[in-house]
Amino acid sequence: MTDRPSAPQSRTRLTGWIARVDWMMLFPVVTAIAWASGQDAVAMVLAIVLPVFLALNGDILRHRTDRISALSMLSSDQPLARPVLKRIVDDVLDDCARRDRTTAVLHIQVDDLHIADGGWGADAGDKIMDRVVQRVAATMRGQDAVMRTGDDGVIAMLAPTRRADLDIIMAIVDRIQSAVSAPISVDGRTVRVHCCIGICSEAMAPIRSGAAILAAAECALRIARQHGNDAVRAFNADIQMQIETDHRLSTQVEDALDAGEIRPWFQPQVETRSGRLAGFEALARWHHPELGILTPAQFLTTIASAGRSAELGEIILKASLEALIEWDRAGLDVPCVGVNVSLEQLTDPRLAERIIWQLDRYDIAPDRIAIEILETVTLRDGDETITRNIKAMRDAGFRLDLDDFGTGAASIAHIAQFGVHRIKIDRSFIHGIDASPMQCEVVAAILGLAERLSIATLAEGVETPEEQETLAEMGCPHVQGYGIARPMPFHETIPWALSLRAGPSAKLRMMQTQGSA
Template identity: 35%
Template sequence: MSPVDVAGDGEGTAMQHSSLIERVNGILARYRRHLALVLIPALTLAGLIGGLTTAALLVAAATQLIILLWVTGYGSSRAEAADDAPTVKSRDHLDDVLANLPPNTQSAALVVRIDSAARIKDMHGQRLSLALQDALGQQLARALREQDHFCLLSDDGFGVALCPQRSVDVGAVLSIAQRIQTRLSQPFRFEGLTLWPSVSVGFCLSPRAAALNGIGMLDAAQQAAAKALNSGPGGISSYSVVDFPAAVSADTIGGLRKALETGEIHAFFQPQVRTATGEVSGFEALARWRHPERGLISPAEFLPQIEAAGLAANLATCMLRDAMTTLAKLDAAGYRVPTISVNLSADELRNPRLADEISWELDRNDLTPDRLTVEILETVVADSDEDVAVRNIARLAGLGCGIDLDDFGTGHASIANIRRFAVGRIKIDRSFVTRMHEDEDQQRMVSAILSMARHLEVLTLAEGVECAEEQVMLAQMGCHHLQGYAIARPMPAEDLVGWLDAHNAALACGEPWCEDSEQQKTASRA
């Protein structure tokens, strides 16, 4: 893409030609099906008038295209030239969109902050700062869809509200954030000076998480953007009550504590399989709340409350107990499942008695440590210093427990930390796996992660596998394990034997073990 140009009075013919070429290229890219109707007359004109300059030919071609589009009803307004880009809205409009979502729809709020905005203003003055803001606003409009909404928040930021839709997941929002960063990082020219801007992005997916702090989604995204800005140029951060703790009422805390003690909150299990053979290599324990009156409550609703209530350690105890008990029962029934995985947050890893409790739970169920895999978020590995969490991870690895690095690619874990924490397997985040069979950028990212893992001699597991095409491509690229709705949805412990029987029977008969149905794809976005 050509640089964003804000030409001064002294810019010459070359700058005009560049701007004209950029406009024509943009128009041609948008209306490819009219290309033949434009090029034939343009080429004829070139042959008849050999003395015309390139710029004149471009004017002729662009003029014919604009006339043709006007005649056919497409028009040539600035909005249409920008690919039906959204127009700038007010902050109140965005807040209204996010606060009044239609039933059964979701949205996301994003805040885009210009890195080093204050320094740019100090060095180059208010006029350049405002010109940069205007140019980035235009680029942001091109990065969004017409139905999305955005506004100017301050002299160094923009707010975005995505169009309400049935489902919005973190992978999709990360892709949008990265697309915004790519668009807004184009070189910016102003009166002979060239800048290479960068932006940081914060986003909020859950109105419930924001409401716990008594704020709206856009305010929550602003807090996340401030965190991203502080983490370095080009940062991306999501909002959660883990990062921005909220006050939870005594009644809510009491209800959560009771749910944990009575088993209303307990583990569901999602299978993990070997890519090459389809054989089950393990299960991941995932927290679910089966409320006696409200039914199954989404983890997105109660997990932030548990974190805010300081009950994360209680949840970890429940998950470990359920995981070990379930694995022992499967062993007793003759089903050899190699390992079971349990997620541990940063707060849970700071429990000084964690390693002792896990060791006792393994002994109580007559299980060896290698049957348990502890999943640790990449952000925990990236941020941990020499403290209780570090010692706990080292003790668990010393016991023989597996260490998985979860959501790899979304944090900033160094290779040194992967070695330091004795990571045995990297879990490739679902944001890189989703639609990778259709997206070359996704393929390159996954290929780079797999290549790094091979050189580090660690195993890999791809999360969020939704279709057979993704499974085939991951197998061809050398990924070791798969997990996702295309394999199976998380299920209660009592359903595991039935699923294992059906899965093993399919393998024995040579039947497909990776689903590719519309039902599974719909379920994966629920």
């Protein structure tokens, strides 16, 4: 049984129907036909009653017309300015209030657009975004609004609806992400992109206004982006607090770098069969005087926003070189240390020169430093600066590790062109591998192809002895993860490495480490 509309709802529907210009143009014709056919009463109603009705309801009709006009702007392929967005959302909120309806805003950020650089052509990014907007629109209802905002953003807004709870919104999110992630053909080449989404419904908003809903959706998106591809977050009080914390950190980051509060912790990497130490990965930690130990997920975006990524990279490299010297003095065999290099650093034409200079200064052999780059960086093979830096570091003797392999769209064959020494298989393929035949098949395929191309492998995110044993049986030479050891400050690395060397077996050592974590 359908709900019977109330009187205000019926009135709104009638005014909205009358406000459509195409219908209004028919009234003079209908009136003339009524007079000609002798329907004087009908003609009188159309000629007199209708103008009176329009005069009495002019504000409602004007608002309805303005809202329809505003929403129609969203079909444009050009990004709209924020004041226009605020006005549109305010108009929809007003309409919701009159009709006892609700709405929601989804702020969508498209990742991986950088793959359209280089040989793709200057307008490839715009072409990809045009396809994305079309796909998002196809997942929505006809009356919903979809628009571009900025170079890689899309906003989807629900037209007034009876329900906009999280279950309904997440169903929309699933459709959007599925549509966006499908292959896109541009200029004869195929690409896949991902998107993160921030959500704010009318009920979630801290204040019932267009500005507040848009800002809240943007806050949720910012947090989602910190969690990687396809992450989704809905606005709540915790997100508001996290954004406030981010703002607080942004005012402190420069002093923290100068004061040495941000420095590396080291996570061990071991050989699966022998259990011997294969190296460490240097991971930044912020020793905040009030908030405690902060992980990279909590502050790297702040570092990047402050334009201090290069400085952070130099701090981590310098501390890693000093750590190697101290490990040598302690008689430990630490083959290499992995140091992460950001995309921002790789776009610096003098990056390779500075890193080589630092190694010369500390008299460290280049092959004891593994330069870790993200898989998506290899997709920028048309970027001359990045290619030049990678080639210079490889030619100088540095090891090249490819981080988070499997999360991007590059093939191992493509990666081999960069001279990568080792790929680090993303944790998403490793978790629960001992109980998943499908994951075993995928990882076995990666290991087999890597071996054929003489590329070493390391499995990230190993958490249990069973996962380590399975990987050892499959022939994965190196492992890393909480099941081996958590990242630790430098002063804990020497005792840990000494206990590893003296322990009875790799498996027992891992179980002991896991139990004490």
